[in-house]
Amino acid sequence: DIVMTQSPDSLAVSLGERATINCKSSQSVLYNSNNKSYLAWYQQKPGQPPKVLIYWASTRESGVPDRFSGSGSGTDFTLTISSLQAEDVAVYYCQQYYSTIFTFGPGTKVDIK
Amino acid sequence: EVQLAESGGGLVQPGGSLRLSCAASGFTFSSSNMNWVRQAPGNGLEWVSYISSSGSHIHYADSVKGRFTISRDNAKNSLYLQMNSLRDEDTAVYYCARGGDYGDYVGYWGQGTLVSVSS
Numbered sequence: 001d002i003v004m005t006q007s008p009d010s011l012a013v014s015l016g017e018r019a020t021i022n023c024k025s026s027q028s029v030l031y032n033s034n035n036k037s038y039l040a041w042y043q044q045k046p047g048q049p050p051k052v053l054i055y056w057a058s059t060r061e062s063g064v065p066d067r068f069s070g071s072g073s074g075t076d077f078t079l080t081i082s083s084l085q086a087e088d089v090a091v092y093y094c095q096q097y098y099s100t101i102f103t104f105g106p107g108t109k110v111d112i113k
Numbered sequence: 114e115v116q117l118a119e120s121g122g123g124l125v126q127p128g129g130s131l132r133l134s135c136a137a138s139g140f141t142f143s144s145s146n147m148n149w150v151r152q153a154p155g156n157g158l159e160w161v162s163y164i165s166s167s168g169s170h171i172h173y174a175d176s177v178k179g180r181f182t183i184s185r186d187n188a189k190n191s192l193y194l195q196m197n198s199l200r201d202e203d204t205a206v207y208y209c210a211r212g213g214d215y216g217d218y219v220g221y222w223g224q225g226t227l228v229s230v231s232s
Contacts, residue, residue: 001175040218042158049208049222050158055215093158097217100172102148102160 002026002096004105012113019081021108023094028074031098038098041070041079044107045090053092054079086112115139115221117209122226129199131228135192135209143167143187146212148219149194151205151228161207162194163217177203199230 003026013019029038037057042050052061054070057077067082081088089112094105121133133149149161162183163172171183182195192209206225213220 038216038218040213042219044158049225050219051222052213052218052220055213055218059215061220091157095158095160095218100163101174102163102172102217104158104160107157 001101002029002099002103004094004096004103006092006094006105006108008108009106010109010111012111013081013084014113015086016083017113019084019088019110021079021092021094021110023072023077023079023105025075025077025096025098029096029098030074037073037077038096039070039072039077040095040097041068042093042095043088043090044093050093081110084110084112115211117211117221117223119207119209119223119226122207122228124229124231125199126232127200127230129230130195130197131199133194133196133207133209133226133228135223137190137192137209137211140211142185142190146217147183147185147192148210148212149183149192150208150210150219150222151203152208152225153202153205156205159205164192196228199228201230204228204230 005024007022039057041054044050058070071078091107116138118136164183180198184193208225209223210219211221
């Protein structure tokens with residue numbers, strides 16, 4: 001199975017500052033025939049189900065603020081919140097959907113400093 | 114509006130069985146790939162199982178393979194998870210989750226149903 005890791009486990013960022021979360025897969029999730037990385041990012045706020053932010057590693061879901069961006073390819077990926085807002089306090093998960101066994105990363109908790 | 118409503122959760126003893134249901138509305142269920150994803154209390158997300166729109170492709174996490182069975186009834190717009198031989202570590206909120214509009218990421222989530230396995 002593809003193992004997903006995330007770093008850091010948690011981070012605290014001042015309002016308006018940049019937050020960066022890293023995600024790494026144990027093997028490539030890039031499908032060469034379409035040049036797409038099968039990697040998604042989710043946001044989960046306390047007491048709520050998760051919500052998809054990014055898919056195909058860098059495509060923003062409709063309605064997601066443009067301060068959220070995804071980058072990377074193959075095995076290394078990054079979620080960036082360009083200017084942290086109070087409502088962005090949440091746990092963020094990456095997930096690969098490349099293999100038949102989908103796997104999530106362990107999550108990164110984002111707080112306000 | 115896409116709506117996914119799980120039901121069937123509750124308290125069950127180790128070794129017992131439970132069947133979860135998910136009622137879907139607001140989209141063409143028979144064209145949508147579906148998943149079950151769970152989250153143990155205070156823990157992260159764990160993908161459990163996937164079923165394709167026609168039911169012809171089914172996959173399971175190693176942790177539940179041989180014990181859980183995913184199924185669907187497209188005529189009833191419903192997804193199911195039959196859980197047998199339940200263990201303490203199966204205690205979690207179970208989410209019904211629809212594939213995304215452009216791929217097999219999870220595009221839509223239900224509110225979840227809590228399964229507690231305890232003697």
